Amino acid sequence: MDTPALDTPAAGVARLAPEGELGIYTVAALREAWLQALATHEALEIDLGRIDEIDTAGLQLMLMAKRSVGRSVRFVNHSAAVLRLLDLARLGGALGDPLLEDAAPATQEAR
Amino acid sequence: MDLSQALATFLDESRELLAQMEEILLRAETAALPTDELHALFRCAHTIKGSAGLFGLDAVVHFTHAVESVLDRMRNGELELSDALINLLLESQDHIASLVAAVAAELPPPEFEGAPLRARLEAFCATTPATPAALPATVAGGDPVVCSATEAAPALEVGGSVALGAEHWHLSLRFAPEVLRNGMDPLAFIHYLRTLGELVHVETIADTLPELAAGDPENCYLGFEIALRSTAPRAEIEAVFEFVQDSARIVLVPPAARVEEYLALIEALDEDPRRLGEILVTCGSVTARELEAALAAQHVQAEAPRVGELLVEHAGVPAQVVQAALGKQKAAEERRASETRSVKVPADRLDALIDQVGELVIAGAATQLQAQQAGSRALQETAANLLRLVEDVRDAALRLRMTPIGEVFNRFPRVVRDLARELGKDIELVIRGAEAELDKSMVEKIGDPLMHLVRNALDHGIESPERRAAAGKPARGRVELRAFHESGSIVIEVADDGGGLDARRILAKAVERGLVAADAVLSEAEIHRLVLAPGFSTAAELTSLSGRGVGMDVVKSSVDALRGTLDIHSAPGCGTTMRLCLPLTLAIIDGFQVGVAGATFILPLDAVVECIELPADAGAAGYLDLRGQVLPFLRLRALFALEGAPPPRQNVVVVRFGGRQAGIAVDHLLGECQAVIKPLGPLFERVAGIAGSTILGSGEVALILDVPQLVQRAIAHEGRDTGGAPRARFLAA
Numbered sequence: 001m002d003t004p005a006l007d008t009p010a011a012g013v014a015r016l017a018p019e020g021e022l023g024i025y026t027v028a029a030l031r032e033a034w035l036q037a038l039a040t041h042e043a044l045e046i047d048l049g050r051i052d053e054i055d056t057a058g059l060q061l062m063l064m065a066k067r068s069v070g071r072s073v074r075f076v077n078h079s080a081a082v083l084r085l086l087d088l089a090r091l092g093g094a095l096g097d098p099l100l101e102d103a104a105p106a107t108q109e110a111r
Numbered sequence: 112m113d114l115s116q117a118l119a120t121f122l123d124e125s126r127e128l129l130a131q132m133e134e135i136l137l138r139a140e141t142a143a144l145p146t147d148e149l150h151a152l153f154r155c156a157h158t159i160k161g162s163a164g165l166f167g168l169d170a171v172v173h174f175t176h177a178v179e180s181v182l183d184r185m186r187n188g189e190l191e192l193s194d195a196l197i198n199l200l201l202e203s204q205d206h207i208a209s210l211v212a213a214v215a216a217e218l219p220p221p222e223f224e225g226a227p228l229r230a231r232l233e234a235f236c237a238t239t240p241a242t243p244a245a246l247p248a249t250v251a252g253g254d255p256v257v258c259s260a261t262e263a264a265p266a267l268e269v270g271g272s273v274a275l276g277a278e279h280w281h282l283s284l285r286f287a288p289e290v291l292r293n294g295m296d297p298l299a300f301i302h303y304l305r306t307l308g309e310l311v312h313v314e315t316i317a318d319t320l321p322e323l324a325a326g327d328p329e330n331c332y333l334g335f336e337i338a339l340r341s342t343a344p345r346a347e348i349e350a351v352f353e354f355v356q357d358s359a360r361i362v363l364v365p366p367a368a369r370v371e372e373y374l375a376l377i378e379a380l381d382e383d384p385r386r387l388g389e390i391l392v393t394c395g396s397v398t399a400r401e402l403e404a405a406l407a408a409q410h411v412q413a414e415a416p417r418v419g420e421l422l423v424e425h426a427g428v429p430a431q432v433v434q435a436a437l438g439k440q441k442a443a444e445e446r447r448a449s450e451t452r453s454v455k456v457p458a459d460r461l462d463a464l465i466d467q468v469g470e471l472v473i474a475g476a477a478t479q480l481q482a483q484q485a486g487s488r489a490l491q492e493t494a495a496n497l498l499r500l501v502e503d504v505r506d507a508a509l510r511l512r513m514t515p516i517g518e519v520f521n522r523f524p525r526v527v528r529d530l531a532r533e534l535g536k537d538i539e540l541v542i543r544g545a546e547a548e549l550d551k552s553m554v555e556k557i558g559d560p561l562m563h564l565v566r567n568a569l570d571h572g573i574e575s576p577e578r579r580a581a582a583g584k585p586a587r588g589r590v591e592l593r594a595f596h597e598s599g600s601i602v603i604e605v606a607d608d609g610g611g612l613d614a615r616r617i618l619a620k621a622v623e624r625g626l627v628a629a630d631a632v633l634s635e636a637e638i639h640r641l642v643l644a645p646g647f648s649t650a651a652e653l654t655s656l657s658g659r660g661v662g663m664d665v666v667k668s669s670v671d672a673l674r675g676t677l678d679i680h681s682a683p684g685c686g687t688t689m690r691l692c693l694p695l696t697l698a699i700i701d702g703f704q705v706g707v708a709g710a711t712f713i714l715p716l717d718a719v720v721e722c723i724e725l726p727a728d729a730g731a732a733g734y735l736d737l738r739g740q741v742l743p744f745l746r747l748r749a750l751f752a753l754e755g756a757p758p759p760r761q762n763v764v765v766v767r768f769g770g771r772q773a774g775i776a777v778d779h780l781l782g783e784c785q786a787v788i789k790p791l792g793p794l795f796e797r798v799a800g801i802a803g804s805t806i807l808g809s810g811e812v813a814l815i816l817d818v819p820q821l822v823q824r825a826i827a828h829e830g831r832d833t834g835g836a837p838r839a840r841f842l843a844a
C-alpha cells in the first residue's frame with residue numbers, strides 16, 4: 001500500500017492520494033496515514049482518483065474522516081468506483097465534496 | 112420467514128443454553144468458577160431473555176430477568192456463589208426450562224412455582240428490584256434474530272390500525288461490528304437488492320460512527336434503512352441476507368403495512384425513535400403526518416404502552432446500548448462458531464436417504480449376481496467396483512445418523528446430584544466414552560432405560576455412608592457410566608461400587624414370589640438375572656425413586672425391543688455392573704450368508720469369529736472341542752426344525768457376543784453380503800433367534816439371525832446337558 005504524503009505546509013493542507021483498494025484490507029493502514037497527516041495539518045485533502053476498489057469499510061472510513069473534530073477533510077477527484085458506491089449509499093451529499101462545492105481547490109473535477 | 116420456524120430456533124437455542132447453564136452450575140459445586148464462566152452463565156440467561164422478548168414470551172422474560180439480575184451481581188463480584196445459591200439457580204434453571212417447554216407445547220406457563228422462586232431470587236439482589244417497566248429496553252437488546260416487525264411484537268395488533276400507502280418494502284439493517292472483518296460487505300448485499308427491484312431510497316445510518324481517531328475502521332458501525340420497490344416474495348428478499356443473518360438484525364416491513372409494524376420496527380431498534388421516525392419519513396415509507404398521528408394514538412392506548420414508554424424513556428441511553436451490543440456481539444460469535452460445524456437436517460430426510468441407500472445396496476447385489484452369471488470379466492469388475500462405492504455411500508449415509516451417546520449422558524450429572532442429596536448419600540458420577548456414537552433413533556430410545564439403571568445404582572447399589580464406612584470403603588460412592596464399541600455393537604455400562612447383588616436374598620425372594628422352584632439349583636449369573644423378571648424387588652424398604660418392583664423388567668423389555676441385551680455382573684461388596692449391549696444401527700449391516708436345508712440365513716459379519724468343520728462325532732447339540740476350549744454349539748437345522756437330510760459335511764460358524772463364544776452348525780457357508788434389515792411383521796417379531804429379514808440379490812428373502820440370543824441359547828443348552836437340573840426359562844417367548 002502506497003500512501004505518499006504530499007506536504008504543503010504553507011497552506012496547512014495535507015494532500016494524500018491513496019491507490020488501489022479502499023476497503024477492509026487497507027482501512028487500518030489508511031486510517032494511520034490520514035491520522036498522521038491530520039496531526040500536523042489543519043486540513044486534509046484526499047485524492048480518490050486512483051482508487052479502483054471500494055467497499056463498505058472504505059466508505060465508512062471516509063465518513064469517519066469527515067467527523068474528525070477540529071479538522072477538515074475533503075475528498076476530491078472521486079474515481080468511478082467510488083462514485084458508484086456513493087450513489088448506491090446515497091452519500092453523494094456527505095462525501096462528494098467537489099460535486100457540491102465549486103470553490104474546491106482540486107486540480108481536477110470529478111469524472 | 113415463518114414464525115413457527117423462528118420459534119423453533121428459539122426453543123432449540125434455549126434448550127442448549129439451559130443445558131450449558133446446568134453444566135456450569137454443576138461444575139460450580141466442586142470448584143470455584145473462573146470469571147469467564149460466570150460471564151457465560153450470565154450470557155445464557157441474557158440471551159434467553161432477549162430472544163424470548165422478541166417473541167413476546169412475557170413469562171419467560173420476567174422470570175429470566177430475575178435470574179439474570181442475580182447472575183449479573185455474581186459476575187460483578189457483589190455476590191458469592193454459595194451452595195444455597197447454586198441450588199436456587201438450578202431450580203430456577205429448571206423453571207425456565209419448564210416455561211420454555213410450555214411454550215413448545217403451546218400451553219400456558221406454569222406460574223405456580225415461579226412466584227416463590229422469584230421472591231427468593233429477588234432476595235439475592237435486594238438493591239435491584241425487578242420492575243417489569245424497566246424491561247423493554249433490555250428486551251430490545253436481545254440477540255439478532257431475523258423476523259419481521261409484526262412477528263416480533265404480536266402484542267401490538269390492537270387498534271389504531273392505519274394502513275399506510277407505501278408501495279414498497281422497507282428494510283431495516285443493522286450489523287454486528289465484526290461483519291466487515293468476516294469478509295462480508297453490506298453494501299454488496301444492497302447492490303444485489305437491485306436485481307430484485309428498484310431501490311427507491313437508501314439511508315445510511317451513521318449515528319454511532321466514531322470519529323477517525325476514536326474508531327476501529329474494521330468494525331462496522333453503519334446501518335441502512337432501505338425502501339425497495341419489488342414484487343419479490345419475502346423469502347427471496349430475506350435470502351439476500353442469508354449469509355449475514357446471524358450477525359445482523361434485519362427487519363422487513365412489507366408494502367402497505369399498517370403503522371404498527373413501523374412502530375414495532377422503531378421499538379426493536381436501540382436507537383432514538385424520533386430519529387428513526389424521520390428516517391422512515393425520508394425513505395417515503397411513512398408520511399410525517401401518519402407517523403405523528405400513530406405515535407399519538409399509541410401513546411394514549413393502555414393496551415400497548417410499550418412504544419409510548421420507549422419514546423419517553425429511550426431518548427439517549429448510549430451506555431446501555433453499548434453494553435447490550437457488546438454482549439450481543441460475543442454471543443453471536445460463539446453461536447456462529449458452533450453452527451458452522453454442523454448442519455441441521457430433518458430426521459425424515461435422513462431416513463428417506465437411508466431407505467434409498469438400502470434399495471441401492473439390494474440393487475447392487477443383484478447386479479453383481481447377474482454379472483457373475485453372465486461370466487463377463489469386464490462386467491464383473493465394473494459390478495464389483497460399483498458395489499464397493501455403494502458400500503462407501505452406505506457407510507457415509509449411516510454415519511450421518513450417528514450421534515454421540517454423550518447426548519444422553521449429559522442429563523445424568525444433574526440427576527445423580529439431586530438423587531444423591533435426596534438419599535443422603537455422597538455419590539460421584541464418572542462418565543467415560545461419551546463420544547462413542549450410535550444411531551440417532553437409538554439415542555432417543557435408550558434414555559429412559561438408562562435413567563432407570565442409574566437410579567437403581569444410586570438407590571440400591573450404593574450403600575449408606577455408615578455402611579460404607581463399616582465396610583472400610585471411601586464414604587463417597589462412585590457410579591460410572593461407560594460407553595464403547597465392541598464388534599459392531601455399542602456397549603453401555605452402568606457400574607457402581609456398592610454392595611453388589613445379594614444372591615441369597617434374590618433367590619429367597621424369587622422362590623417366595625413363585626418365580627423359581629424352591630429346590631432349583633441356579634448359577635450365580637442366573638440368580639442375578641432373576642432381578643429382570645417381572646414383579647421383582649429386593650430393596651428392604653421402598654423409596655420414591657425406584658424399587659417398587661416395576662422397572663427392571665421394563666428396562667429389559669425396552670432393551671429387547673432395540674435388539675439389545677442386558678447383562679448383570681455383580682460381586683458381593685464390590686459393586687454391580689449393568690451391561691447394555693445394543694446394535695449400532697437398525698438399518699443396514701455387513702452380513703455373512705449361510706445355507707441350511709436350501710434356505711439362506713444371515714449372520715452379522717461383526718459377530719463371526721471363524722468357521723470350522725463340524726466333527727462327525729458331534730452330538731445333537733452341546734459342546735465342541737475348539738483347540739482345547741469348550742465351545743457350546745447348536746444346530747440351526749434342529750433349532751428351526753428344518754426338514755431334509757443334512758449334507759455329509761457340515762460347518763460351524765463360531766460367533767462371539769458379550770465376551771462369550773458359541774458355534775452355529777449349518778450346511779453351507781455362502782460368503783459375505785450386505786443386508787438391508789427389513790423389520791419382521793408383528794406376527795414374527797417375537798420369534799426367538801431371528802432379528803429381522805432381508806432381500807438377497809437374487810430376490811429371495813433371507814432371515815437375519817439374532818446372534819446374542821443364539822449365543823445365550825447355546826450356553827443354556829450346554830448347561831442343561833451337563834447339569835440336568837431345572838432351570839429358569841431363558842427365552843420368554
